[in-house]
Structures are given as structure tokens and as C-alpha cells.
Amino acid sequence: MSTKRHTLYNLAGNILSYIVLLVTVPLYLDLIGLDRYGILSIIWLLLGYFGFFDFGIGRAVAHKIAGLRKGDQDGQKDVLWAGLTSSMPLALAGALILYFVLQFVLGRWISMDAALHEESNAAVIWVALSLLPLVLSSVFNGVLLGNRQFLAINVVDVSTRALLQLLPLAAALIVSPDLASLAQAVFWARVLGLAAWALACIRMVSGALTPRWRIHLVQSLWKYGGWITLSALVGPLLSGLERFFIGNLQGAAAVTLYAVPFSLIAPVVMLAGSLSMALFPRYASIGREGSLQLAQRATGAVIVMITPLMVLLAFLVQPFLAVWISPEFAQKSMGVAQILVVGFWANSLAKVFHTQLQGEGKPHVVAWVHLAELIPFLILLSVLTHQWGISGAAMAWTIRTVVDMGLLGYKSGAWQWRTPLFLAAFLLVTMASVLSYMMSLDLYGLLGVGLPCLMITFWWSWRMGLGGYLRSLVPGVFFK
Numbered sequence: 001m002s003t004k005r006h007t008l009y010n011l012a013g014n015i016l017s018y019i020v021l022l023v024t025v026p027l028y029l030d031l032i033g034l035d036r037y038g039i040l041s042i043i044w045l046l047l048g049y050f051g052f053f054d055f056g057i058g059r060a061v062a063h064k065i066a067g068l069r070k071g072d073q074d075g076q077k078d079v080l081w082a083g084l085t086s087s088m089p090l091a092l093a094g095a096l097i098l099y100f101v102l103q104f105v106l107g108r109w110i111s112m113d114a115a116l117h118e119e120s121n122a123a124v125i126w127v128a129l130s131l132l133p134l135v136l137s138s139v140f141n142g143v144l145l146g147n148r149q150f151l152a153i154n155v156v157d158v159s160t161r162a163l164l165q166l167l168p169l170a171a172a173l174i175v176s177p178d179l180a181s182l183a184q185a186v187f188w189a190r191v192l193g194l195a196a197w198a199l200a201c202i203r204m205v206s207g208a209l210t211p212r213w214r215i216h217l218v219q220s221l222w223k224y225g226g227w228i229t230l231s232a233l234v235g236p237l238l239s240g241l242e243r244f245f246i247g248n249l250q251g252a253a254a255v256t257l258y259a260v261p262f263s264l265i266a267p268v269v270m271l272a273g274s275l276s277m278a279l280f281p282r283y284a285s286i287g288r289e290g291s292l293q294l295a296q297r298a299t300g301a302v303i304v305m306i307t308p309l310m311v312l313l314a315f316l317v318q319p320f321l322a323v324w325i326s327p328e329f330a331q332k333s334m335g336v337a338q339i340l341v342v343g344f345w346a347n348s349l350a351k352v353f354h355t356q357l358q359g360e361g362k363p364h365v366v367a368w369v370h371l372a373e374l375i376p377f378l379i380l381l382s383v384l385t386h387q388w389g390i391s392g393a394a395m396a397w398t399i400r401t402v403v404d405m406g407l408l409g410y411k412s413g414a415w416q417w418r419t420p421l422f423l424a425a426f427l428l429v430t431m432a433s434v435l436s437y438m439m440s441l442d443l444y445g446l447l448g449v450g451l452p453c454l455m456i457t458f459w460w461s462w463r464m465g466l467g468g469y470l471r472s473l474v475p476g477v478f479f480k
Helices: 003-054 057-066 073-109 114-129 131-146 150-174 179-204 215-238 241-250 252-285 288-324 327-332 336-359 363-412 420-439 443-478
Strands: none
Touching (some): 003 073, 003 114, 003 131, 003 179, 003 241, 003 252, 057 073, 057 131, 057 215, 073 114, 073 215, 131 150, 131 252, 150 179, 215 363, 252 288, 252 327, 252 336, 252 363, 288 327, 288 336, 288 420, 288 443, 420 443
């Protein structure tokens, strides 16, 4: 199958998940309120962060299987069971640690009233248990990714993400909107997701249910996965820690004012993420020269495709929030979305370099880059959040993503910041963000300034190759 088809499968899966998000967020806010939703977003964030307790085994499984001879069923079974036996004790240890971390974060760090504090205490055990199916799912995902089964990956992934949004919502409607009921629903969504991942894997790998043990494979997975783990430890802190600062300084409601615009813009990165996921097995199976050329082409494609989308978002996101949630919500979150647009543009490019380095067997480079960013980011986040609240937190996150893009791009060798393509795109996105903030919620002003900016950006992107990329995607769905 072609990279184009794989990318489109991944992109379609992300778009479906985004639609579910757009539908459910206003319903959540109506049913459970700003404070509970803020706490729920922190619970989701912590649960996702503790997914690092797979210790990179899932991605190591994908990397190992991508390098196997095609049709090597015995080899795949060996890798699958090496991954599962490695992940099971890690999942149990992670769940135990997560339980105590949640007790501290929800009990002492996030500002909330006594009633919510009592609800959060009852929810902790269910959130901790949810880590078990999450970690084990990553192994089955790795097997499918190594085999380039992107259609199956996206069917299961979209279904799981939909369950994670819809089951808690159903629990709030039918049972109770308290945090304990929501956390139980999250747990059962994860269990159903694990069952779906396992079934997809069993159908693909012959005899997958027969246990196998190869100690040399376990050692190999740990060697690769160890660096992935270091990156997984630090990476989510760099992309979620600001919510904990906001929750501590300004309360759970302020977390929602930041998290909703963040969640609204974040899926735009799915274009780069979809392409990067499709390329990962190829990076793992070709030499350095071919990998470099592949990443350079991917970087150019992401720039010309993502820049018009980000300019469009810069002008539309605030009016959309006013209609989607409320004008009051849009006013209170003013500035956050515009700042984050620049950050997510940079994050899209960083995705390409991140995946290239891991696919080439260099996860240690990504880990060291993220580790080097952590302390400066913490200092910057503390200063800017104290000074400007949620807008300051957005500034700190955006500055960090721009630096991350530059460092990973430099280390990958696939990108140079001086290229006119990059500089023009960065200038267009930044200019659109500044102008949209100056226009505030003035619809006529946004249209008067936004339309010319969008037309200029689209014309530039088309001249730089957007037309060729778009034309090549459509036949890529049907032909190799």
C-alpha cells in the first residue's frame, strides 16, 4: 500500500475523532460545568501521561516488526509476546504510582471546593485502573503499526477515542454527573478499547494466542524502548504541564478556559501526525540517505498544507468559540487560541522530525532534546503564567514548541531554518495571529483583514506546491 493511502487513513481517523470532540464538548460543559470539566481534562491528561509506563515497548515492537522479513509469522509472535510480558508488570506498577499521584494532584494541587474534592477521591481508583488496558493496548498497536495496517489502526483508534468521549457523557446523563461516575466510564472505555486492539492483532498474526518467550527480544525491546520512555516521560510534561500551573494558580475553571481552545486547535496537527505515522515503518526499513530525503519531502508537504489551515484558524477560532460555547467563554479565553496557533504550526513540523529520528533508530536524540527543554520551560511557564495567567501559559508553550521544532529539525538534518519556505510560512502564521487578536471579536474586522490574509497565504502555498500535493492525494486513495 502507498504512503498516500496510509496518510489518508490516518487523517480520516483523526477527522472523525475531531467531529466527536466538537459535538461532545458543549454537552459536557452543560452537563457537568466548567469546574468538573477542568478536573476531567486533568484526569485525561494524567492518564495519557502515565502511558509512558509501557516504557516505549509499543513503539519498539513496531520498529522491530517493521524490520522483519515479510510474512515471518513466528518472528511476529515472538515480538508480540516479548512486548506483552514486558508490559504487564510495568502496567501494574504504573497503576499503583498513578493512584498516589492522583491523590496528591487532585487533593492538594488543584484548587476546588469540598464537594468536588470528595468526588475526586472516589474517582481516583478508577482512573488508576484505566492505566492497565492503556499500556497493554500499545503493544497490539505496535504490532499493527509495524505491519502497516493503518486501516485497522484507525478503525480501532477512532472507536476507542469515541468511547472515551461518549461513555462518560452517557454516564453523566444516565447515572450521575459526578467525577466517580465519569471515571468509571473512562475505565470501561479503555477495557473495550483493549479488547478491540487485541482482536485486530489476533486476526492478523497467526497463532497469536500461543504464548512464546524469547529473552533476547525482551532485551532488544528494552534497549530501544528505554530512550522512548525518557522522551515519553518528559514530552507530555512539555505539552500539558501548563494546565497544572493554571489549576494551582487560578482554579479548575481557568483550566477549562485554556483546555478547550487547546483541544480545538490541537487536531490540526493530525495532518503532520498522519503523514509521520505512515512514514515510520519506512524510516525503520531504509537507509539514512533515503530516510533524509523522505523527511525533507515530508517537511515541505507539511509546510505548504498546514500554513493556510493555521491562518484560517487564527481568524476563525475565537468567533467559533463564541458560537460553539458562548460569547462570554470566547471573551474570557481571548488571546489563548491566537498564541497557540503559532505553537501548533511549529509542533506540526516537529512531528516530522520526531518520527524520522525514532524511525532511524535514534530515539535517544529526541529524549535528550526534550530533557534539555524541560528546566527552561518550567522557569518560563512559571514566570509567564504568574504574569499573564492563561495567556502567559499559552506563550510559554508556544515558545517551547518553536524551540523544539528548531532543535529536532537541526538534529534530524532534514530542515534548515534559513530556508525561504519556512521563513515565509512562519511570518504568515504569526502575522495572522497578531492581526486576529487585534480585531478581537469584531466579525467585520476579522472578515476585512482575514480574507485578504487567507487569500495571500493560499496563493503562496499553491505556488510552493500545494496544488501538486493535493492532486496527488486523491489517486493515492485508489492506486499504489
